Amino acid sequence: MVSPPHEAMHRIFQHDPGLFSRVSRFLGVDIPAPVKATALPTDLTEANPVERRVDTLLRLETADQGPYLLAVEAQGKKHPDKPASWAYYTAYLWTKYRLPTALLVVCQDHATARWAQQPVSCGPPQLPTLTVQPLVAGPHNMPVITDPDEARADLVLASLAAITHAAEPDVDAILKALSTALRDAPEDIAKPLVEFTAQGLAKRPAKNLWRKLVAVDLSFYKSYLAEEVRDEVRAEVRAEVREEVRTEARAESRAEDILLILEQRGLDISEDVRSRVTHCTDPELLRRWLARAVTVPKAEEVFEDA
Incomplete structure (x- = not known):
């Protein structure tokens, strides 16, 4: 099943195709910024019923080097079948579009990134034939x-940095x-980045921090995430109020029970004792006073353990 981090790691390149050229400098290569970008169909299925689907596929055009294809794959963990699939994607796209094809794999953990960037050849050792070695973006180089x-200065890159470092202390x-x-960004720019970041964090602990930051720092615009957090905050406040009411009710009930027991035992209850009991709001303390009210010889002695 496709997960939110998986979608965020590759769809952010659909949102801003020029991001690849800015990311490339962290990967040890220098890719010119595109002057034009076109999203292409991601379905690489052949006529035969074998479905092949790349995560994101872009046709990028540069001023100096001409057009090329960029296939972006989001990889959440090691998978022994993936290198063969990546080889198929690049070979198929090269054959279909007759354009140079770059493959970028985006990861969120160091182990998967190290695995993904290892070259894999499809032939025997002495005849490698076709070698796949994708560019890898992850916590090790973002x-x-x-x-x-x-x-x-680069909000989209900052969002990708958060996604790829989702499990890191930073x-x-x-x-x-x-x-x-993002406070200074227009809503149409900020909103998709808020959602990409939230998807990329998924169920990681940092998701809770992001939800709070969105609710507080970015409260000026509507977002399903911000509204969700605000609804949760309102629900928490209502729950706290209900709990306070229940606590007060328990305290009032126990105070009445203490005074009733003392009265039924025929003990003299001074105004000071009555006031102290009725104004106490600690149910646990009242519970202890209630237990003592059954045996103390004087009403004042219910407070002796306080």
């Missing part, structure tokens, strides 16, 4: 953007910088 000004600082930077 920048740790913790400065709001740096995040503001992710909280990245999220804070990104949320601060």
Whole structure:
């Protein structure tokens, strides 16, 4: 089943195709910025019923080097069948479109990134024939953007940095910088990045921080995530109020029971005792007083253990 982090890791390149050229410098290559980008069908299924589907496929055009294809794969864990699939994707796309084809794999953990960037050949050792070695973007090489000004300079890259570092200790600082930077961004720019980031974090602990940052820092625009957080906050407040009411009711009931027991035992209840019992709001303390009210010889002695 396709997970939210999987979707975020490749769809962010559909959102901003020029992101690949900016990411490439962190991968040890220099890819020119495209002057034109076209999203292509991702279905690579042949006429025979064998379905092959790349995550994101873009046709990028540069001013100097001409057009090329970029296939983006989001990889959540090691999978022995993937290198063969990647080889198929690149060979098929090269054959179909007759264009140079680049393959980028986006990961969220170091082990998967190390595995993905290893070259894999489809032939015997002495005849490698076709070798697949994708570019890999992950926590090992994506920048740790913790400065709001740096995040503001490239909001999409900052979002990808948060996604690829979702399981890293630095992710909280990245999220804070990104949320601060997004305050100044128009809603149509900020909203998709908020959602990409939320998807990329999925069920990781940092998701809770991002939800709170969105609810507080980005409350000026509507977002399903922001509205969800605000609804949760309102529900928490209502639950706290209900709990306070229940606590007060329990305290009032126990106070009445204490006074009733003392009265039934014929003990003299001074105004000081009555006031102290009725004004106590601690149910546990009242419970102890209630237990003592059954045996103490004087009403004042219910407080002796307090």
